[in-house]
Amino acid sequence: MTNRISDDLLTQCMHCGLCLSVCPTYALTGDEKSSPRGRIRLMKSVMESRIPVTDAFVNEMDFCLDCQACETACPAGVKYGELVESARIFVESSRKRTSLKVFILRKVVVRRRVLNFIAGIARVYQSSRVDRLVLRLLNIASKNLYNKARQLPKVSESFSINTLPEVIEPKDEWRGTVAVLTGCVMDVFFADINKDTVDVLVENGWRVVIPKDQVCCGSLNAHNGDGITPKGLARKNVDVFERTAAEYYVINSAGCGAFMKQYGDVLANDRGYSERARAFSAKVRDFSEFLVQTGYKKPGAHTCKPTAYHEACHLVHAQKVSSEPSEIVRDVADKDYRTLNEATWCCGSAGIYNVVRYDDAVKLLNRKMVNIKNSGAEIVVTGNPGCLAQIASGAKKEGLDIEVVHPATLLSRLYKANGSQ
Amino acid sequence: MIGEKVKSELVRIFGKDGFRDSDEDRIAYSYDGTPVRSVLPDAIVTPSSVEQISKLMILANENKFAVVPRGSGSGLSGGSIPTENSVVLLMNKWTNVIEFDKNNLTAWVEPGVVTGKFQSLVESQGLFYPPDPGSAQICTLGGNVAENSGGLRGLKYGVTKNYVLGLEVVLPNGDVMRVGGKNMKDVAGYNLKDVMIGSEGTLGIFTKILLKLIPLPKTGRTLLAFYDSIAGAAATVSEITAARIVPAMLEFLDNPTIRAVEDFAKLGLDRNAGAVLLAEVDGAKPVVEEDLAAIEMICKKSRATTLHVARDQSEGMKLKAARRSALAALARISPTTILEDATVPRSELTTMVYFINLTAAKHNVQIGTFGHAGDGNLHPTGLTDERNEAEMKRIEEAFDDIFRKAVELGGTITGEHGIGLSKKKFLEELYNTPFVSMMKKTKEMLDPNFVLNPGKVVSVAPRCEGALPRSREQIDRVLSKMDNPAEAYF
Ligand SMILES: Cc1cc2nc3c(=O)[nH]c(=O)nc-3n(C[C@H](O)[C@H](O)[C@H](O)COP(=O)(O)OP(=O)(O)OC[C@H]3O[C@@H](n4cnc5c(N)ncnc54)[C@H](O)[C@@H]3O)c2cc1C
Ligand code: SF4
Ligand code: SF4
Numbered sequence: 050m051t052n053r054i055s056d057d058l059l060t061q062c063m064h065c066g067l068c069l070s071v072c073p074t075y076a077l078t079g080d081e082k083s084s085p086r087g088r089i090r091l092m093k094s095v096m097e098s099r100i101p102v103t104d105a106f107v108n109e110m111d112f113c114l115d116c117q118a119c120e121t122a123c124p125a126g127v128k129y130g131e132l133v134e135s136a137r138i139f140v141e142s143s144r145k146r147t148s149l150k151v152f153i154l155r156k157v158v159v160r161r162r163v164l165n166f167i168a169g170i171a172r173v174y175q176s177s178r179v180d181r182l183v184l185r186l187l188n189i190a191s192k193n194l195y196n197k198a199r200q201l202p203k204v205s206e207s208f209s210i211n212t213l214p215e216v217i218e219p220k221d222e223w224r225g226t227v228a229v230l231t232g233c234v235m236d237v238f239f240a241d242i243n244k245d246t247v248d249v250l251v252e253n254g255w256r257v258v259i260p261k262d263q264v265c266c267g268s269l270n271a272h273n274g275d276g277i278t279p280k281g282l283a284r285k286n287v288d289v290f291e292r293t294a295a296e297y298y299v300i301n302s303a304g305c306g307a308f309m310k311q312y313g314d315v316l317a318n319d320r321g322y323s324e325r326a327r328a329f330s331a332k333v334r335d336f337s338e339f340l341v342q343t344g345y346k347k348p349g350a351h352t353c354k355p356t357a358y359h360e361a362c363h364l365v366h367a368q369k370v371s372s373e374p375s376e377i378v379r380d381v382a383d384k385d386y387r388t389l390n391e392a393t394w395c396c397g398s399a400g401i402y403n404v405v406r407y408d409d410a411v412k413l414l415n416r417k418m419v420n421i422k423n424s425g426a427e428i429v430v431t432g433n434p435g436c437l438a439q440i441a442s443g444a445k446k447e448g449l450d451i452e453v454v455h456p457a458t459l460l461s462r463l464y465k466a467n468g469s470q
Numbered sequence: 471m472i473g474e475k476v477k478s479e480l481v482r483i484f485g486k487d488g489f490r491d492s493d494e495d496r497i498a499y500s501y502d503g504t505p506v507r508s509v510l511p512d513a514i515v516t517p518s519s520v521e522q523i524s525k526l527m528i529l530a531n532e533n534k535f536a537v538v539p540r541g542s543g544s545g546l547s548g549g550s551i552p553t554e555n556s557v558v559l560l561m562n563k564w565t566n567v568i569e570f571d572k573n574n575l576t577a578w579v580e581p582g583v584v585t586g587k588f589q590s591l592v593e594s595q596g597l598f599y600p601p602d603p604g605s606a607q608i609c610t611l612g613g614n615v616a617e618n619s620g621g622l623r624g625l626k627y628g629v630t631k632n633y634v635l636g637l638e639v640v641l642p643n644g645d646v647m648r649v650g651g652k653n654m655k656d657v658a659g660y661n662l663k664d665v666m667i668g669s670e671g672t673l674g675i676f677t678k679i680l681l682k683l684i685p686l687p688k689t690g691r692t693l694l695a696f697y698d699s700i701a702g703a704a705a706t707v708s709e710i711t712a713a714r715i716v717p718a719m720l721e722f723l724d725n726p727t728i729r730a731v732e733d734f735a736k737l738g739l740d741r742n743a744g745a746v747l748l749a750e751v752d753g754a755k756p757v758v759e760e761d762l763a764a765i766e767m768i769c770k771k772s773r774a775t776t777l778h779v780a781r782d783q784s785e786g787m788k789l790k791a792a793r794r795s796a797l798a799a800l801a802r803i804s805p806t807t808i809l810e811d812a813t814v815p816r817s818e819l820t821t822m823v824y825f826i827n828l829t830a831a832k833h834n835v836q837i838g839t840f841g842h843a844g845d846g847n848l849h850p851t852g853l854t855d856e857r858n859e860a861e862m863k864r865i866e867e868a869f870d871d872i873f874r875k876a877v878e879l880g881g882t883i884t885g886e887h888g889i890g891l892s893k894k895k896f897l898e899e900l901y902n903t904p905f906v907s908m909m910k911k912t913k914e915m916l917d918p919n920f921v922l923n924p925g926k927v928v929s930v931a932p933r934c935e936g937a938l939p940r941s942r943e944q945i946d947r948v949l950s951k952m953d954n955p956a957e958a959y960f
Contacts, residue, residue, distance in 0.1 A: 063505065081498035081499055082495055090497055091497060094497050100497070103494065105492060105493075106494060109494070122607075
């Protein structure tokens with residue numbers, strides 16, 4: 050069977066337990082089976098046919114945020130992310146029917162036209178009076194659905210992929226070409242961040258290409274038990290981005306960046322693509338990582354408000370990118386920099402986790418909000434659309450006057466502020 | 471299996487939420503940090519009061535099932551691995567710091583408090599709880615007391631037992647005993663508190679712990695020295711001791727470990743160095759400066775090839791990275807990592823490390839050694855793959871030789887991880903009979919039905935490993951192998 054969870058990866062775990070201290074789900078329950086070490090042992094037991102794929106097993110695999118904090122803590126280099134993703138694929142393949150979760154991802158998110166359509170409806174819904182009416186009805190029907198609907202960030206006026214030109218030239222200096230992924234979640238809810246990203250790159254002398262036929266990176270599917278769809282998406286993006294002849298592919302969404310850095314592994318067994326996918330991944334950089342590594346203009350202006358940095362899981366744990374974004378935030382915050390306790394803990398967003406496991410996500414968000422309140426920050430910077438939406442909804446719920454921004458937005462704004470001085 | 475009657479009794483005592491016996495839960499509590507071994511418990515209970523624990527012990531005695539206390543399950547000698555016919559008693563949800571007494575510098579804590587969290591709490595108040603096992607981020611104070619855990623600061627500050635002032639313990643028969651208190655001096659009766667410390671969950675269950683705190687040292691400085699051979703590093707250790715300097719930390723890595731660390735962390739270490747020594751001195755500034763200068767001189771005299779002295783704390787952290795990544799670097803090399811803790815008087819450091827390297831070569835296995843040079847507590851770390859039976863057997867033989875040698879040199883088979891299941895055979899074989907038999911008598915007296923963590927540390931219960939011989943023929947075969955047939959069951 051091709052869907053087995055790798056025995057080599059499982060055996061690498063020496064069950065020392067050091068990962069328990071950083072696992073958000075273990076912190077919630079104190080239960081070994083919702084810890085990384087416990088989940089690995091459960092996977093092993095399923096692989097050795099000691100237990101079948103039980104509901105409790107599936108529940109633990111779904112409860113896991115795939116935040117990969119355990120990978121950062123693990124002394125033995127256990128590739129937990131790979132393990133849980135292959136466990137989810139195994140679960141899907143051992144079921145007779147596709148789960149609703151995978152169905153949504155396969156049919157909705159990866160198809161831009163469908164996504165466009167749904168976003169269109171949502172836009173009309175959010176901008177009209179219908180909005181409040183529906184919310185009220187939902188509240189009567191189901192508290193849970195009501196909360197979910199309220200939690201949705203505002204859908205962008207228009208998608209950046211439709212409004213931004215395909216090529217944007219820098220003004221004076223010319224340092225080379227980069228290609229940018231607009232992302233699906235990013236583009237539906239945060240199209241402005243894509244515009245800010247382009248502004249900052251151009252300001253720093255980069256020629257920016259936004260390939261129009263790019264597709265979803267495939268990460269949401271891969272994280273949720275779909276082993277097939279992501280491969281097709283990866284192949285398509287390799288084709289499309291190669292044609293841009295860009296030196297780097299700059300990704301402003303931590304989740305997408307993490308997955309695109311793995312294209313080399315995803316397509317490792319694909320004869321036509323393995324080499325090209327590896328070359329692709331080598332060019333992928335997170336937005337902040339790229340700026341700091343290649344050198345960027347310090348804006349000179351400061352935030353002038355208490356500012357803290359929340360480390361997105363897919364940046365700090367999956368991509369091991371931590372010092373670069375915090376360097377940017379420290380620089381622009383200057384004296385107003387605030388240390389955020391448990392900054393590397395998941396906020397509960399975790400891809401579509403906050404939709405499929407709403408109650409658990411709320412608990413994690415509450416913990417995050419307590420830490421944010423204690424830090425005294427009025428601006429929270431973070432490099433992932435999921436975290437932006439999640440923390441903003443937390444702030445709204447608690448009635449806190451906190452702005453949650455992407456580093457690109459912050460830089461773009463400060464460049465402009467300085468330019469107008 | 472414990473049977474339905476006992477199960478329903480357990481549900482009655484602990485409530486529906488405090489009792490679990492699903493396959494998934496049993497699997498998740500079938501192991502601890504010890505390599506290879508695991509046994510499924512019959513059930514897991516989470517107590518919310520001392521009375522519940524008492525009732526559990528009474529029920530266990532009536533129905534003859536085993537109770538296995540568990541903290542976070544980071545133990546390395548199998549202390550919290552279940553036994554046959556057992557119920558796991560989970561203490562990790564008892565996480566309150568009950569009282570923080572700044573006048574007496576003491577704290578009453580529950581046993582499930584995580585050591586690292588307690589340390590940060592105490593340090594935020596300018597106080598210090600020195601015992602710091604490498605697992606501090608996850609292990610519990612209850613587990614630490616049960617194992618009498620050590621750590622990097624053992625040389626100057628001692629180990630867990632030096633900080634335990636009092637205990638509340640549920641005894642195997644269900645009685646609740648309190649020993650010790652806030653007095654720094656107390657000689658009323660036998661020192662039963664110290665019998666409980668390090669008892670590895672076999673003599674009682676800790677429900678409250680009174681800990682001693684000390685003032686936080688004002689400053690600290692760190693130094694890293696490289697040597698061509700382990701002998702140079704050992705000479706430095708002896709000289710430092712002779713100069714009456716007690717560093718807070720005096721750690722070393724041997725060559726196989728240095729190579730592993732360099733391959734993994736790329737810190738720019740010399741891959742050919744025979745040994746690295748890491749020293750940290752702490753205390754009042756003038757004393758720290760004076761001690762550091764003296765250690766620097768000694769390192770040079772003992773022919774250190776390179777010497778790095780950290781100017782401040784953050785540089786110190788960088789120097790400590792080499793030591794901190796030792797386990798991570800070794801653990802990545804192969805799937806199964808066997809972290810051992812053979813310990814010798816510090817004067818025998820060189821002999822022991824050479825012996826370990828030779829033994830590894832002799833048995834054709836990979837062993838990297840690092841550890842606490844200052845107190846002779848070594849961590850020879852075996853790197854293997856539990857699926858490779860032949861190699862597992864060779865590594866077991868290598869460790870057999872290593873433990874025997876440690877005892878021969880006046881050392882011990884375990885400096886801080888405990889006997890548990892893993893080292894029972896060595897304890898009974900290598901230590902003097904009165905010592906072992908007194909331990910057995912103590913266990914028998916406190917726990918006559920052997921219900922509390924049986925089979926750990928010492929075996930007193932009849933050994934029924936494997937199927938019992940039934941036919942006349944089988945019985946004769948067993949008896950013929952024994953000099954003293956009565957021993958077959960003891
Ligand atoms: C990576 C790593 C590094 C380590 N480094 C060190 C080190 O430097 N120094 C060191 O000494 N150890 C070290 N250890 C070993 C281990 O962490 C310690 O033994 C620790 O004290 C175990 O604590 P725990 O909470 O995990 O206890 P567990 O492993 O759950 O239990 C350990 C023992 O304590 C008993 N127990 C637990 N709670 C109670 C209670 N409330 N009452 C009675 N008995 C109880 C259990 O029955 C068992 O016998 C290390 C382990 C790992 C994995
Ligand atoms: S830290 Fe790594 S090796 Fe240790 S239990 Fe967790 S996953 Fe396994
Ligand atoms: S990925 Fe996150 S939630 Fe999942 S086991 Fe690891 S630390 Fe826990």
